[in-house]
Amino acid sequence: MADLEGARSKLVQNFRDNSNAAAYRSDRHDLVAKEHSHAWDAPARKHASSAEIKAQRILTTIRERERVDPNLFGNLPGEALPAEGSLDMGGRFLVNLPRINKSDVFKIVRQMPKGAHQHLHFNSEIDPEYLFPLARELVPDTMFIRSTHPLVTESDFELAEIVFQVLPRQTKSADIFSAQYSPDWRDESNTSWMLWQDFRRSFLSHIEGVKLEKYIESLDPAEMWAREKMIITKQNAYHSRQTHNGAWACFNQGTRALKGLLGYETAYRWYIGHMIDNMIKDKVMYAEVRPMLMDKTLPTDDGNGALDHKAQMAILVEEVQRKTAELEAAGRLHQFPFGVKVIYCTPRSIPLEKMKTELEDCLALKLQFPNLICGFDLVGAEDRPNSIGYYADLLTALTKTCKQLDIQIPFMFHAGETLLDTGGSSNPDNSNLYDALLLNAKRIGHGYALLKHPLLVEKYKEHNICLELCPISNELLHLCGNVREHPYPQLLAAGLHCTLNADNPSLFRGAEGSGASLSYEFYQVLVGDPRMSIHGCKQLAEWSLEHSCLSGEEVAKAKAIYAQEWEAFCQWVVKTYGEVADARDEDSGSMELS
Template structure:
């Protein structure tokens, strides 16, 4: 057996031979080159202009310096114990939000053309702060109902509330009375309190700081409608409870004639500001009517769709007059949504109503979706016979209403049962979905990954939503890098931004999503940003002619964006420390 000194000499000799050899470095270079060649963003990079390549260098240098910049994120050395001021780039979104707003990468994301927004729930583009002023104007017809009498501070903390527009003759309850009955049904003893009275009689000792121009009653209600960093939502079920409570409250503040009409134009303005060219919105259409502002009339689905069409037309005329039509050239389309929790008999009515709307508005209705927490009944397959019949009926009628199911937005992935065979990811494939919402759990199914790629099913990723509903802890834990690396086509979406951004009037919801993926994965590039935006157009419901026009507009805007990045941030990036 060799002695110790011989072994040492042999190691030294072999290390010297290795130093003189280029084999390992060559093999490593070939390996890296091979991976780059088959990377999901390789096609986008191969088409990159000189300006885009320069912009990528700028973005990379700024991002990596921001990652270690203590003046921005308050990061401490890795071996130090963090304090409450410490921020974590790519960490928890709401905790970091104030620092994110100072990020130059977010500033760059705000200037980026983003293509389409394909997963945006109808009531969630505009924050509640912008809806309350409209509610104040309905002095006699905006009402509130709480789930319990509001007599103690604990009651205010625990109670849920909803809004509704009702005729001014409606019996007016008092939510602050110990005798208040939230379940009253008698027209002479209704549970509804006039919102004006609620605001006027809101307890004087219930005072909040930094209400951002809201009255105390409005600020209290707003906190019931959003998921904020200091809300009691630290569990998955708690987050869903906050989310469902918020959507119920939003419904009454938004779904009445005057604001419904105002909302369309304002939502389009918000999307234009966020550099979004086209959107497919998801309204919940289980409720068949919304009230007029005086509460005396009910507007059915046809009336609501007419309002959408009229307001899109008005916005188009406004943009065309200003020479800005290319900023939002195709209007919006509607994905019919209904909850996954209803009985089959009711689901059949929903499918009938969807077909009816499609026949009435063939260019507006573009898809069908089932929504709700996937860890609760029912799974998509529960309605398989109805959905197969729906598809066959559409084919016979010569209309197209593709499925765009929420699927894989879950950790359990059992379709609200104890059986993993009930995963909605299976049924989305079998029912030939055009896209799926989220797809968070898809990597659990390697065979499905290949089938999804083969059938060209696109994933509508919603990273911030997934984090705030506790599917992951932060952007770095999200599976989007793996989903993209697997070769799946994906888009970025904000899901329910007005519920998920905390108190804010900022309408840059999709910019935050692009920011999060840029800081959440060191391999993300602006070439990747470009590919995600292009896929959002390719997998939209635009016609072939519209898609061609959209890609031309996007290509032109993208080149302008890259030049802007270099001109605006290039000198700043040059002054940053070189990266290792």
Template sequence: MSTVTERCQVAKSRLATNATKESDSNEYNEDRQQLVTDDQKRSWDWPAKSSASLAEQRARKIIFKIREHERSDPELFGNLPGENVPDARSRDMGGRFLVNLPKIRLSKIYAIARRIPKGCHQHLHFNSEVSPEELFPYARNASMGGTMFIRSTRPLLNLDDYEETEIVFNVLPESTTNANIFSDKYNPEWKNTTNSPWMLWKDFRQQFFGRVPREAQTEGLEPAESWARHKMVITIDHTYNQNQTHNGAWACFNQGTRAFKGLLGYEGIYRWYIGHAIDRMIGDKVMYAELRPMLMDKTMPSDDGLRQLGHKEQMSIICEEITKKKEELKRNDQLDQFPFGLKIIYCAPRSIPRQRMHTELEDCLKLKLQFPDLVCGFDLVGAEDRPNNIGFYADLLTAFTKTCDELNISIPFFFHAGETLLDTGGSHHPENSNLYDALLLKAKRIGHGYALLKHPELVEKYKQQNICLELCPISNELLHLCGNAREHPYPQLLAAGLHCTLNADNPSLFRGNATFSSSLSDEFYQVIVGDPRMTVHGWKQLAQWSIEHSCLGADDMEKAKEIHARDWEEFCEWVVSEYGEHAASLPELP
């Protein structure tokens, strides 16, 4: 019997022999390459990869090389030279969005993302395409001096009051009693009809004595405006401070939306907003959008506060301004940039009583009958970790669908669902997840779908029913569902075979102290730096799905696909022309 020593010698000899043989063999590498190829053919973006033009294939290589070099560039996202341990100046590509924002704006990948033909924007809340600093000059205008008011939840007597208060704006008649928010006698009670808590915004700006944090100071705005803006947007401190919570982030967001509403909710600015929002989307290479207005308030004031415009008047303004913009584009031979106008998804909060929901559904039907080409869907909105779940209104929503069928009209559901970590529909019970109700009520798309991977059966059924997910990665990060783009489940959702689109949700509130919002460009940038498997082909597939799952009619959808295909090829050729030499000058990647 051989000794252990002898057997060890034999093992050593045989390992050396086999290692030599294996090093001369390509079998393992061939098997591995075949496995990679098979995996890629099963990938969600394979249809785009397999049909890629030569320009697109070249663009993919260029973008990949630039991205990976930017990942290690110390001026952008790499460690600083000679430092093994990152310091406060270091950034991770795909890391926290607001922290990275100054670096992102210097990135060539971001410059490329801005030029992507993005198709359709499906999940954009109505008041969120234009930033606060664009609205304050209108509120400051002499014509609004006697009618733009501000209300505070407490008198502003010291610096703590400035930090803790919540503010809202409103347009009221000049005859409104003018309160003084800076007085210790100020009464913030607004439901008491004998008290007026409203102070003229003009007077507030003149008397303002609060401290404006350096990071909140905004060029072109007065101190009071910069202070108010800082309370309206999600900033680095608001979302990343060590004491912030998921509910706290939502509270900041809700405060911002309430303040924002009054700055946009009057006739003159409302009319201006539509054309300006379209211009912003054209600049971001979006050809069509479906906006989500909250229509709980049934009227909106005129600039003098003396008239109230109902839903019909508001929708008429939208239609008129869409028509004006399309005529302008047509005169300039630019109609292909935004050929289909806008549509509206009627939104109601899921927190309201059932009888009020019944009224909202009635009003949605009424607007659809009055504006059949404008109103395209219905949604329930609000934080999902608070009551009620969609199922609370299931019988009303089912009756709504039957009524639509009987009237021969289409108002599909686009529910916010799965925008949560708990996924219990605002209850203690997981079976109350809104993802179940969205499926049973035959939603056409769902907003976010972040929690869907918790439900293997629902994943399959969502695919069977062709329910598209409206992904909003930046929104999910800033509201504390994930820490950054690299932690977001979008790669897994896509790998599961679910159709998805990219959306900016509330970009005017979600871009921190930046005074420029590129909306969808930021989302396209985030997904390509958040997952190294995302390529130009993935960008293309997401844009194509945004068209396929839109509310465009059959003829418009075909035209949209033709325009996008043309624009996509031009984009790829531009990437090759603009960045080909730069990519070639970079060292080869290991």
């Protein structure tokens, strides 16, 4: 055995000799540099302009300053206990939202060009507080409400689900506030609809004990109560008994209620133009929206007429053209030059015969509107039946038919938006991620569970399948606790092409989020992982254009417009916040943060 004193002497001597340590530090520096050169955003960093490099340093400086700012997040490093009132930057979205809205990082992100919006459910871009006044003005005598409970006790108001629908004026109106009210709409002898105008008039005399989260000046108490049925609030998102299935129930309730509130002719027309205005405000230049098209008609304002799919798509084309002409006349066409395309959506829960009809309707719309219909998707919670594979025979038949007709309806499946990843069964082999690959999906929605499949990760890269990430949606549906727990850094590090998307923003934001759907998503990924940079944001936006359904010529034009907008944005950051970086340079000896 070696002499103990001799061993200690050698250790002390080696402490003094730093040659090994110097080699270690050199090797470590080389290792980190090599990883940076192989990172997913390396091409964007390599081609960054001087303005972009300085904008990155500015953004990093502001982000770290806001992390410790006691008026924002107050997260001081090394504290044994967090200060009173501090919050985690990148913590729960709805809890942080008031502070996010005061953040300079968020103000910068709002100005950031974001490319294309690939994953946006059609009826979820405009917040409900804008739809209630519209209903008051346009359909006071034909907008009706139905409830799953008579509204008698305080718990009735809490538990009831509601839906809206425009019906003929002569429809008999029920009294939802009566204990005798029956919600059974399938009973032909029963009346379950109450005129919304009558409901609003009666509401105040029945709401003792009913708690509303807050008031919005433009809405009356009945509208405020209904609004809370349509949005994900802090209470229903984060309360101690909430579950993944419970969060989905809130989401489904909100989408059902929203559908009728905008589901009539004039609101539908109004909505399209305002949706585009919202996107322009959010620095989005193109969108592929997902309407649920299993409902085959949309009522006219008087409730007596019905617009079929062809009429609805014709209105969409007409309103997009109207907005395009308006932008061109104002010299602003570069802000939204390619309009909107439609991904046909239907639920994954329907029987095979119904799915056959849906595919036939999708094909018919594609032939009638070849430049509008750009894809097909199955929607709904993946932890419930059915898997994509259940419909494989029908879906492969659609693919073969499209090939014979020389048209394209690529699949854009929701896949991997799940913790179980078993395709609505108990068998992991039923994962929808297998079917999305085998059915040659162009993109998949979410892809949250993809890292469970190392082979599929490589296959998705090989087949150039893009992931439509929706981090805030994933948090609020309880796939993760907050954005810092989201796998987006690992998905990107694995070499997968990804984009950022808002999914159902009107359900998730409320009034504070109007016109900022994608801005919140970009903010969240920027503060959720310190590795995310302004260069990474540019790469995500460029991928959103490359993986869109625009033609090759249109993609080239879009990327040229985007490059100009991006450089102007970086110069704006430098001009507006340049003194921040200059001050940091003086304090840190010109530390390079990019």
